[in-house]
Amino acid sequence: MSIFRRVKKALGWEIRTAKPEYDLNPIIYSQLKPFRLPLVLVQVIMIIGTMGYILIDDFPILDAIYQTGITFTTVGFGEIAPISPAGRFFTVTLIIFGFALFTLSTAVLIDAVIKGRLFELYKERNMLYKIARLRQHFVIFYHNEYTAQLAKQFNDNHIPFVVVDPSDDIEDIAKEHNYPYFVKEEPYKELAFLKSHLSSAKGAISLSKNISDNITLIASVRLYEKELGRSPFLIISNAETQNEKIRLKKLGADKVVATPSLMAKRVSAMAIRPDMENVLDEFLYKPDTPIDMEEAFVDESSWTVNREIKDLHLRDRMKVSVIGITPKKESLFKCLKVQQLLHPGVNSY
Numbered sequence: 001m002s003i004f005r006r007v008k009k010a011l012g013w014e015i016r017t018a019k020p021e022y023d024l025n026p027i028i029y030s031q032l033k034p035f036r037l038p039l040v041l042v043q044v045i046m047i048i049g050t051m052g053y054i055l056i057d058d059f060p061i062l063d064a065i066y067q068t069g070i071t072f073t074t075v076g077f078g079e080i081a082p083i084s085p086a087g088r089f090f091t092v093t094l095i096i097f098g099f100a101l102f103t104l105s106t107a108v109l110i111d112a113v114i115k116g117r118l119f120e121l122y123k124e125r126n127m128l129y130k131i132a133r134l135r136q137h138f139v140i141f142y143h144n145e146y147t148a149q150l151a152k153q154f155n156d157n158h159i160p161f162v163v164v165d166p167s168d169d170i171e172d173i174a175k176e177h178n179y180p181y182f183v184k185e186e187p188y189k190e191l192a193f194l195k196s197h198l199s200s201a202k203g204a205i206s207l208s209k210n211i212s213d214n215i216t217l218i219a220s221v222r223l224y225e226k227e228l229g230r231s232p233f234l235i236i237s238n239a240e241t242q243n244e245k246i247r248l249k250k251l252g253a254d255k256v257v258a259t260p261s262l263m264a265k266r267v268s269a270m271a272i273r274p275d276m277e278n279v280l281d282e283f284l285y286k287p288d289t290p291i292d293m294e295e296a297f298v299d300e301s302s303w304t305v306n307r308e309i310k311d312l313h314l315r316d317r318m319k320v321s322v323i324g325i326t327p328k329k330e331s332l333f334k335c336l337k338v339q340q341l342l343h344p345g346v347n348s349y
Helices: 004-012 025-057 060-074 083-116 118-132 143-155 170-177 190-195 211-228 242-251 258-272 279-283 314-318
Strands: 138-141 161-165 182-184 202-208 235-239 255-257 325-327
Touching: 025 060, 025 083, 025 118, 060 083, 118 182, 138 143, 143 161, 143 202, 161 170, 170 182, 190 211, 202 211, 211 235, 211 242, 235 242, 242 255, 255 258
Parallel strands: 138 161, 138 202, 161 182, 202 235, 235 255
Antiparallel strands: none
């Protein structure tokens, strides 16, 4: 243990190293197995060569090791001391074995690079270590144009996220769309959950255009959630129809966005009030918006309980305005009137 680590331990400072939930080291070691034989043969030849020069020409041990090294590697430095005919025959044999071993090592290296996944595994392991440092991030499953647009919004608002997709060119896709973290894996598998560090995530987002993929993903995440015994994930998905939206919510999705319905509402708003077209883009979706929308829970002991909104004078006291509430045991947002009473257990916005 280093002095620095001992000092940290004595002071009671925790030394935390974020490690991936899925360990790639055994797979990497299996890729390195072909290199064992050349490395062992190098040691054997060095030992035989050293012993040969000591026994045949009475070389001191350091001179024997040096002569074996320059002969075995065929660097051509010549003899460091006179060698007998038997020693020269031994030297020629050593050169032949050295060349054969060099050829074998080159073949093993080329085979490992061309046929193996050694470099890919090293790159993937580095990515997994980066992902392991994330906390309260979102895991986005499936890449498509929705994912690309969502990633842009998340990057602009500094929201950490990991994209999981089985595409072979996911690395190129990540570079093109600026995905800081990505995993090449089938989204519904537990392996994808481990690699994306889902256990520490805030939620999962499934954006497949195929409802079967979304259903499988939602069910898999809920089962994984039970295995972990943790608080529920926030699961968000997309749907192409209103019927699909209802089905996904019944299966466990917290939020479902029906793309055609959302587009229809937006186009309708533009058609009715063209001058309000950019209000949402300007005030809600921009990272530097002057409007900050927050959720506040009304506790039983709150001074706002059973009082009308107009009597609270929140705008004068706190420079805030309440625009709506979510009543207790309900999930629908309701707009307020100034005569609205605030009851315990509601969420106000």
